[in-house]
Amino acid sequence: MSPAIAPAAVETAVADAHRDCTGVNGGKNASYIPYLASVDPSLFGVAVVTVDGQVFEAGDSRVEFALESISKVVTMAVALEDLGAEEFHRRIGADPTGLPFNSVMALELNDDMPLTPLVNAGAMSATSAVQADDKEHRWRRILGAQSRFAGRQITLSDAINTSEQTTNTHNRAIAWLLQCGGAMYSDPMEACEIYTRQCSTLVNTVDLAAMGATLAAGGVNPVTGDRVVSAVNVPHMLAEMTMEGLYTRSGDWAYTVGLPGKSGVGGGLVAVAPGKLAIAGFSPPLDSAGNSVRAQAAVGQVAAALKLGLFRVPGLP
Numbered sequence: 140m141s142p143a144i145a146p147a148a149v150e151t152a153v154a155d156a157h158r159d160c161t162g163v164n165g166g167k168n169a170s171y172i173p174y175l176a177s178v179d180p181s182l183f184g185v186a187v188v189t190v191d192g193q194v195f196e197a198g199d200s201r202v203e204f205a206l207e208s209i210s211k212v213v214t215m216a217v218a219l220e221d222l223g224a225e226e227f228h229r230r231i232g233a234d235p236t237g238l239p240f241n242s243v244m245a246l247e248l249n250d251d252m253p254l255t256p257l258v259n260a261g262a263m264s265a266t267s268a269v270q271a272d273d274k275e276h277r278w279r280r281i282l283g284a285q286s287r288f289a290g291r292q293i294t295l296s297d298a299i300n301t302s303e304q305t306t307n308t309h310n311r312a313i314a315w316l317l318q319c320g321g322a323m324y325s326d327p328m329e330a331c332e333i334y335t336r337q338c339s340t341l342v343n344t345v346d347l348a349a350m351g352a353t354l355a356a357g358g359v360n361p362v363t364g365d366r367v368v369s370a371v372n373v374p375h376m377l378a379e380m381t382m383e384g385l386y387t388r389s390g391d392w393a394y395t396v397g398l399p400g401k402s403g404v405g406g407g408l409v410a411v412a413p414g415k416l417a418i419a420g421f422s423p424p425l426d427s428a429g430n431s432v433r434a435q436a437a438v439g440q441v442a443a444a445l446k447l448g449l450f451r452v453p454g455l456p
């Protein structure tokens with residue numbers, strides 16, 4: 140598997156996207172998590188990691204930020220490996236909710252069962268389904284998987300974690316509803332706590348690109364050579380990302396960019412071009428669905444410059 144894209148073209152696309160999108164304004168930092176409201180909104184990083192392990196970056200690509208919802212992809216990988224694709228699909232689903240990422244209504248409309256691992260409900264269900272002897276063992280497995288996807292030791296931010304654990308009452312309500320629906324596989328408050336921790340780890344834009352490149356390369360981190368997820372499970376992950384990775388803007392993203400992606404309310408976004416590379420962006424101001432405005436613009440620009448949309452017909456414009 141080799142990237143058909145010349146390194147010079149990737150380098151130019153990353154530099155151009157960073158330069159052109161610096162002026163893209165609009166959006167607001169997430170404020171329902173107090174810590175996130177305090178992050179500098181002008182921070183802006185772009186990075187690409189290719190399936191042969193080359194790294195391209197521009198701007199604030201080494202500044203750390205909260206992983207947030209992008210953690211849902213990693214935890215999905217762990218639960219998918221533990222349960223197998225069929226059982227994972229049966230328990231957690233693969234359909235978009237069409238509703239915001241923290242929607243209670245989505246649960247109410249579906250007998251308190253999740254539809255997808257990429258919104259809060261399904262993510263907490265997936266966290267609870269990770270096989271473990273106890274709470275801390277479950278946490279170590281999830282943090283270990285984040286580290287292997289990123290290719291370096293990822294750490295928890297005490298400041299972000301405290302900010303989230305003391306304000307996550309809405310997610311706790313969702314966890315209890317999941318318990319009602321029979322979709323919690325550990326104590327619901329324990330699952331909510333571990334889910335909140337997994338959102339509160341620190342990554343940079345290059346880490347996000349490495350995580351995406353691990354999927355682009357069929358489950359092997361192309362920088363470390365570590366197999367992080369089975370090749371057979373990667374298409375299931377990319378399908379979930381396509382359907383719900385940008386919440387209620389997932390369809391718009393498929394229409395305009397055409398790559399499986401995942402965003403987080405910390406301002407991170409990663410998109411995967413299977414067999415080729417992953418593109419990541421980071422900037423805190425979010426649109427009303429919870430996706431970084433500047434990162435969407437930059438990742439979209441790189442994808443367009445390199446003609447990466449999955450729905451393109453090869454050889455045609």
Ligand code: GLN
Pocket residue numbers: 207208209240241259303310335338402403404405429
């Ligand atoms: N920790 C956040 C929450 O649970 C993550 C949400 C997100 O990034 N969309 O609300």
